[in-house]
Amino acid sequence: MARTTERSQRGGHNGVSIEDVAAAAGVSTATVSRAVRGLPRVSPATREKILEVAGNLGYVASSSASGLATGRTRTVGVLAPYVDRWFFFKAIEGVDRELHQRGYNLSLFNLGGQRGARERLFSKTMVYKQIDALLVLCMSLTHEEIEDLQRIDIPLIIVGGPVEDCPSIGIDDYAAAADATSHLIGLGHRKVALLHGQDDSDLNFTVPRLRVEGFVETMAKAGSIMPPEWDIFGNFTVRSGQEGFDALWGKPGPKPTAILCASDEMAIGAMLQARRRGVRVPEDLSIIGIDNHEFSEAMGLTTVAQDPVEQGQQGTRMLLDELAGSHGAVQTTVAPHHLIVRESTAPPSS
Amino acid sequence: MARTTERSQRGGHNGVSIEDVAAAAGVSTATVSRAVRGLPRVSPATREKILEVAGNLGYVASSSASGLATGRTRTVGVLAPYVDRWFFFKAIEGVDRELHQRGYNLSLFNLGGQRGARERLFSKTMVYKQIDALLVLCMSLTHEEIEDLQRIDIPLIIVGGPVEDCPSIGIDDYAAAADATSHLIGLGHRKVALLHGQDDSDLNFTVPRLRVEGFVETMAKAGSIMPPEWDIFGNFTVRSGQEGFDALWGKPGPKPTAILCASDEMAIGAMLQARRRGVRVPEDLSIIGIDNHEFSEAMGLTTVAQDPVEQGQQGTRMLLDELAGSHGAVQTTVAPHHLIVRESTAPPSS
DNA sequence: CTGAAAGCGCTAACAG
DNA sequence: CTGTTAGCGCTTTCAG
Numbered sequence: 001m002a003r004t005t006e007r008s009q010r011g012g013h014n015g016v017s018i019e020d021v022a023a024a025a026g027v028s029t030a031t032v033s034r035a036v037r038g039l040p041r042v043s044p045a046t047r048e049k050i051l052e053v054a055g056n057l058g059y060v061a062s063s064s065a066s067g068l069a070t071g072r073t074r075t076v077g078v079l080a081p082y083v084d085r086w087f088f089f090k091a092i093e094g095v096d097r098e099l100h101q102r103g104y105n106l107s108l109f110n111l112g113g114q115r116g117a118r119e120r121l122f123s124k125t126m127v128y129k130q131i132d133a134l135l136v137l138c139m140s141l142t143h144e145e146i147e148d149l150q151r152i153d154i155p156l157i158i159v160g161g162p163v164e165d166c167p168s169i170g171i172d173d174y175a176a177a178a179d180a181t182s183h184l185i186g187l188g189h190r191k192v193a194l195l196h197g198q199d200d201s202d203l204n205f206t207v208p209r210l211r212v213e214g215f216v217e218t219m220a221k222a223g224s225i226m227p228p229e230w231d232i233f234g235n236f237t238v239r240s241g242q243e244g245f246d247a248l249w250g251k252p253g254p255k256p257t258a259i260l261c262a263s264d265e266m267a268i269g270a271m272l273q274a275r276r277r278g279v280r281v282p283e284d285l286s287i288i289g290i291d292n293h294e295f296s297e298a299m300g301l302t303t304v305a306q307d308p309v310e311q312g313q314q315g316t317r318m319l320l321d322e323l324a325g326s327h328g329a330v331q332t333t334v335a336p337h338h339l340i341v342r343e344s345t346a347p348p349s350s
Numbered sequence: 351m352a353r354t355t356e357r358s359q360r361g362g363h364n365g366v367s368i369e370d371v372a373a374a375a376g377v378s379t380a381t382v383s384r385a386v387r388g389l390p391r392v393s394p395a396t397r398e399k400i401l402e403v404a405g406n407l408g409y410v411a412s413s414s415a416s417g418l419a420t421g422r423t424r425t426v427g428v429l430a431p432y433v434d435r436w437f438f439f440k441a442i443e444g445v446d447r448e449l450h451q452r453g454y455n456l457s458l459f460n461l462g463g464q465r466g467a468r469e470r471l472f473s474k475t476m477v478y479k480q481i482d483a484l485l486v487l488c489m490s491l492t493h494e495e496i497e498d499l500q501r502i503d504i505p506l507i508i509v510g511g512p513v514e515d516c517p518s519i520g521i522d523d524y525a526a527a528a529d530a531t532s533h534l535i536g537l538g539h540r541k542v543a544l545l546h547g548q549d550d551s552d553l554n555f556t557v558p559r560l561r562v563e564g565f566v567e568t569m570a571k572a573g574s575i576m577p578p579e580w581d582i583f584g585n586f587t588v589r590s591g592q593e594g595f596d597a598l599w600g601k602p603g604p605k606p607t608a609i610l611c612a613s614d615e616m617a618i619g620a621m622l623q624a625r626r627r628g629v630r631v632p633e634d635l636s637i638i639g640i641d642n643h644e645f646s647e648a649m650g651l652t653t654v655a656q657d658p659v660e661q662g663q664q665g666t667r668m669l670l671d672e673l674a675g676s677h678g679a680v681q682t683t684v685a686p687h688h689l690i691v692r693e694s695t696a697p698p699s700s
Numbered sequence: 701c702t703g704a705a706a707g708c709g710c711t712a713a714c715a716g
Numbered sequence: 717c718t719g720t721t722a723g724c725g726c727t728t729t730c731a732g
Contacts, residue, residue, distance in 0.1 A: 065725035067414030128410040415709035
């Protein structure tokens with residue numbers, strides 16, 4: 001019975017369809033469909049046979065076809081302002097892991113630098129009808145965007161920072177900064193500068209703000225107020241950490257005995273520059289960061305650690321649970337952080 | 351009542367279909383299809399009207415439906431062994447940029463660590479019928495995988511290292527290592543150690559091998575042969591750079607005056623550890639890397655630079671051109687590299 | 701437990 | 717220029 005050989009000829013297109021499998025197994029496409037998806041109403045014998053046939057025919061369902069039929073794409077979108085910064089690629093790693101483990105695909109959208117492309121890409125082509133859920137990495141969303149998303153009504157979560165009216169998962173940035181500050185204060189520091197992040201791009205601006213507040217208020221409780229010229233802006237990169245240090249040491253006047261940096265990358269930049277300028281860490285200057293970047297251990301940097309991989313993973317898990325039907329699975333969650341004391345902080349010498 | 355009669359109410363699904371647009375604009379779906387895709391046979395007036403209607407109805411074509419109809423998904427798969435290592439996230443950035451710019455989606459598959467998941471994920475669910483083309487980031491493929499891919503017959507390219515029988519784009523690893531070695535030799539070094547990468551995972555093993563050959567042969571030309579105990583293995587991470595340094599300095603015997611590291615991450619680890627152990631760089635020891643990692647400038651690391659963003663972008667461009675019909679657009683290409691001399695290398699003191 | 705048939709939303713000839 | 721008409725491959729009632 002050579003009934004299958006006709007249309008499966010490789011006339012340029014490739015692709016074993018469900019019909020080919022059905023024909024080869026002597027059953028209907030409906031049964032094949034049930035069998036390959038592990039659905040109930042198929043006898044063990046039939047299922048086995050179908051699976052075997054499908055196996056050596058190399059059958060794989062067309063995602064477009066099943067997407068059309070079911071209305072679900074089995075892919076979730078990941079929107080990232082950057083993909084080359086520590087928090088982001090770590091989070092993506094977690095998201096990817098969870099997604100593929102549960103049979104979902106990850107569609108990545110990197111806004112890296114491209115300002116204009118954003119509006120267009122975001123609400124349109126992307127979100128709409130291409131993905132079943134959206135995970136946004138630590139960036140702010142405009143009111144309009146949030147409304148769009150809610151209207152479209154797909155599960156949504158922000159990883160890495162709170163956004164008004166949206167469920168999110170991330171550390172308590174206020175507490176993280178406060179803990180770092182307390183560590184410094186506990187060591188005896190009162191003259192501490194702040195190198196904080198204030199990215200001009202799409203980054204979530206709530207995160208830096210919270211970190212600043214945690215710092216300022218904790219300092220205030222210790223009876224210390226930072227002079228404004230010790231309030232330095234950076235953009236979370238190593239280079240801005242270097243520049244930050246130079247800004248502090250470049251001008252005359254009293255120097256701080258410690259610097260709190262809003263990210264390890266900046267802290268590392270500051271450390272490197274201090275060393276280069278002959279300022280010893282921690283003897284002359286203590287430096288503490290937030291993140292626990294890959295390089296921090298090697299640098300001996302004291303920091304407040306967080307785990308973006310886990311955050312990404314857990315955020316994804318909530319999204320997928322929601323998609324699986326458990327209504328209310330996506331909820332704002334606080335991820336843990338903890339201080340790691342290494343060699344970049346010590347009591348002030350003066 | 352009217353509430354339940356509309357088809358667009360369907361069980362919570364949202365979605366303006368092409369038919370809705372056609373009806374609202376008083377034309378056929380075929381015309382709408384042409385209009386929204388910017389295809390020829392539509393009068394300016396009709397097109398404008400359709401676009402307007404589609405606009406305020408918020409119409410976006412279902413990717414599943416058009417995918418089914420055209421046989422193309424407009425997404426390309428990106429297979430990465432890691433996503434948290436410099437070369438990889440940089441390359442992904444380039445790929446993403448090019449892809450979205452040309453209206454394609456990026457489907458990310460990270461193999462990070464998961465050994466078992468590989469086979470399953472790779473040939474099956476993934477590649478097949480989900481993507482129009484595949485871009486593989488610097489990892490080795492088994493013969494079987496290559497054959498699978500060729501049978502499926504979608505455009506394929508490897509970024510970051512040569513793979514037998516596959517088109518690829520990347521620097522000339524042999525030459526890069528040779529250039530680094532020449533720099534050291536030119537400085538007067540003869541006693542140089544090699545900290546090379548030999549990842550046990552899915553990484554492309556050709557890259558480390560080529561770098562080793564470039565080093566060894568260049569050294570040989572200068573009449574120098576490295577003692578085997580100076581041949582250290584690492585896995586491209588900072589930590590393995592630290593361990594590499596310790597392996598070298600931990601045992602008695604003569605020390606090298608320079609180390610060539612197969613990646614900047616390892617070089618940075620080695621530098622940091624040297625400093626910690628009181629070995630001055632470059633006075634006591636010169637260190638050179640390959641990559642030009644973000645942190646390298648701040649570290650003052652001499653290195654052989656490459657640009658993964660550009661490589662990813664160019665690889666993607668070739669893939670997309672191929673998809674666009676220009677047969678033979680995907681071709682093995684050599685990307686440029688160049689030496690950047692900073693402060694971590696100097697003539698040997700002894 | 702299994703099959704027949706009606707779509708899912710869009711595209712692609714082919715007519716008009 | 718525009719409409720008609722078939723599908724694309726899979727899922728999903730609804731009968732049997």
